[in-house]
Amino acid sequence: MSETIDTRGLSCPEPVILVKRAIDRGSFPIEVTADSQTAKENVTRMAVHSGCTVTCETHGDTFLLRIDRGV
């Protein structure tokens, strides 16, 4: 069961908290929309520390992260 999370406009560390909850629920793949480099970096670091894999596409000022269960 996949999940999409829109973190645009949220203050630090709310993006990380929302994505962490989704990882804990195990609802992979998780697609995250972020609008700041900070949120992108923080979410990526947390997901990688949680043993997930992260890919990122950049569309203008928006980042689309796809988080999968690690192998």
Place this chain on the structure above:
Amino acid sequence: MKDFLSSSTGIVTAGGIIGAIAAYLVYLGNPPNMGVCVACFTRDTAGAIGLHRAGAVQYIRPELIGFVFGSLLSALAFREFRPRGGSAPLIRFVLGFFAMVGALAFLGCPWRALARLAGGDLNAVVGIAGLAAGITVGVWFLKTGYSLGRSAPNRTAVGLVMPAFMLFLFLLVALEVKFTSDGPVFFSSAGPGSMHAPLFLSLGAGLLVGVLAQRTRFCTMGALRDVILIKDFHLLSGVIAFVVAAFAVNFLIGKVNIGFAQQPIAHSNHLWNFLGMCLSGLCFALAGGCPGRQFFMSGEGDADATVFIFGMLMGAAFAHNLDFAAAPDKFDRAAQLLVIGGPSAWGQSAVLIGLVITLAIGFSMRERIR
């Protein structure tokens, strides 16, 4: 540089450089253990423009101007300047106000707590413990659905308000403007406000710190919050590097004095050191960044961070006008007695009221968690 500064080596390097700069600014003339204190410098700036009349703490601190312009230039260079705002600005103003009330009960923000620790002031340990307690409460709110809501992108003008205000302050300090013969701008002739590094060295140091902190997201509150929240030591490694580097520079310039009593511009009233920083930590956690980070975010175009800073300015004005700010320890030579400082009854009441109000904000600004 883009990848390096966001790496774990990058944050340690940047934290070390920022710490060394903070300690060296004392050597260049800034007050003891106050090379960089975002709260104290905001308070001094509030006094300089006459928002409070405490004569010993009035000076427009160029470091803060450098913070904003360093961050702005870095954000522009790396395409991260994003004018935005609208995430509960008034609540952020109140959080900025009480963050300052708490900081002035301790006599320093988290930045100065680190600088004081690096100078051997053990009261900072009590303050940092309070900070951690406040942040822990903030993390609990965040985990249970606390949010100030989303900000929205806005026009460029919104993001330029803070740089414009800082440019105005720069002109006031550089030209030493006097609006009336005995009126603002006020510059202290004695006390901490009279102690400062040369203008352009302060500004340059602030610019460098602004660039480094914008790139690395250096945040003294976030360092503890991330450890408590997700056991992430990334930002904490930068903060530890800050303390180690500041200690090394303090040692080299002979500014290390380990102990509790009679530390410079500090008091050893442990309860209020703890509670003051506890209030500040909670406010910073609920606002998403330490006072330094609020300045860096305002340089990136974040109007909500700017509102938080205006709350701090107002908090400083109230704290000194209404006698909330703590008194430092004093040695009474005649009686040969150490007089322990700390906040007055007004200041103690303000901290307690601040705790009640910030807790109310924490409880009331929560969304249902799915």
